[in-house]
Amino acid sequence: MKSIPASLTIAGTDPSGGAGIQADLKTFQELQSYGMSVITSIVAQNTTGVQDVQHLSESMIKQQLESVISDIPFQAFKTGMLANIDIMNAVGEKISGLETPYIMDPVMVAASGDPLISEDAQTYLRDQLLPLTTVITPNIPETEVITGKTVETSEDMQQAAKQMVHEYGAGAALVKGGHMQGKAVDFLYDGNQMHTFTADRIDTTNTHGTGCTYSAAITAYMSQGYPLPEAVQKGKDYVTAAIRHSFSIGYGSGPTNHWAQREEKVK
Ligand SMILES: Nc1ncnc2c1ncn2[C@@H]1O[C@H](COP(=O)(O)OP(=O)(O)OP(=O)(O)O)[C@@H](O)[C@H]1O
Numbered sequence: 001m002k003s004i005p006a007s008l009t010i011a012g013t014d015p016s017g018g019a020g021i022q023a024d025l026k027t028f029q030e031l032q033s034y035g036m037s038v039i040t041s042i043v044a045q046n047t048t049g050v051q052d053v054q055h056l057s058e059s060m061i062k063q064q065l066e067s068v069i070s071d072i073p074f075q076a077f078k079t080g081m082l083a084n085i086d087i088m089n090a091v092g093e094k095i096s097g098l099e100t101p102y103i104m105d106p107v108m109v110a111a112s113g114d115p116l117i118s119e120d121a122q123t124y125l126r127d128q129l130l131p132l133t134t135v136i137t138p139n140i141p142e143t144e145v146i147t148g149k150t151v152e153t154s155e156d157m158q159q160a161a162k163q164m165v166h167e168y169g170a171g172a173a174l175v176k177g178g179h180m181q182g183k184a185v186d187f188l189y190d191g192n193q194m195h196t197f198t199a200d201r202i203d204t205t206n207t208h209g210t211g212c213t214y215s216a217a218i219t220a221y222m223s224q225g226y227p228l229p230e231a232v233q234k235g236k237d238y239v240t241a242a243i244r245h246s247f248s249i250g251y252g253s254g255p256t257n258h259w260a261q262r263e264e265k266v267k
């Protein structure tokens with residue numbers, strides 16, 4: 001019988017299709033990893049911002065996880081928006097025994113600037129969930145919240161990545177430079193080595209969902225057995241192509257193009 005690597009995302013929704021669960025599933029599909037999703041929050045949002053949010057109950061989140069885990073094996077999983085301590089606790093309870101790679105996108109604020117998680121949950125995420133991760137993928141503002149330090153330079157980014165591994169127990173930390181100036185440079189610290197991933201900065205405001213798309217691509221590649229640094233390099237190539245071929249959809253910060261690699265044939 002034919003088998004296929006599978007990926008699971010545990011995250012919030014984006015009905016406008018550029019971020020959250022929708023971006024994750026598009027990415028899994030495009031990268032040929034069978035995609036599954038557990039919804040934590042339903043978010044009324046679009047390219048201009050967040051209009052409303054409704055969180056699912058802990059029991060419903062746990063039941064969704066149980067439905068997937070009891071039936072279909074997956075080789076990697078990611079979390080995105082985990083809005084509060086109760087949701088984090090429910091998810092943590094179900095994933096803590098899993099041995100598959102765990103990619104955490106510590107979603108805190110939408111690209112529009114709207115907050116997506118409560119303040120007390122930020123500390124809980126760092127203390128309770130970070131130690132479970134294979135890799136955490138914060139952007140600059142998220143890195144500052146987690147480490148409690150200002151991040152202004154490449155050196156700050158690398159120090160923060162080390163701090164997340166050595167002080168807070170993350171398996172590895174990928175600090176993303178989308179919010180810096182100049183080239184789009186990300187640093188991955190895996191506990192031994194610092195890896196650098198660099199791409200030219202693309203002049204566009206179509207960055208809605210770049211963080212979701214990048215972490216989903218890393219998840220899909222890890223589900224196929226790529227070691228972390230290779231999965232990150234391939235994920236970086238995927239998200240860069242997706243930004244380069246992005247669309248002007250909506251009145252705000254547009255989404256990326258999840259099938260861009262077909263146009264660039266970078267696969
Ligand atoms: N304009 C750009 N040109 C090229 N690469 C970019 C650009 N903006 C972001 N990136 C890259 O996209 C990836 C996502 O990084 P970013 O820091 O934007 O994440 P994020 O903040 O979580 O996403 P978002 O901006 O959607 O919230 C990183 O690899 C980053 O370097």
Ligand SMILES: Cc1ncc(COP(=O)(O)O)c(N)n1
Pocket residue numbers: 011012013014019020021043045080081107109110111112207208209210211212
């Ligand atoms: C449900 C959900 N999860 C995550 C993000 C962050 O996405 P981005 O920061 O890339 O806009 C988002 N807007 N919505």
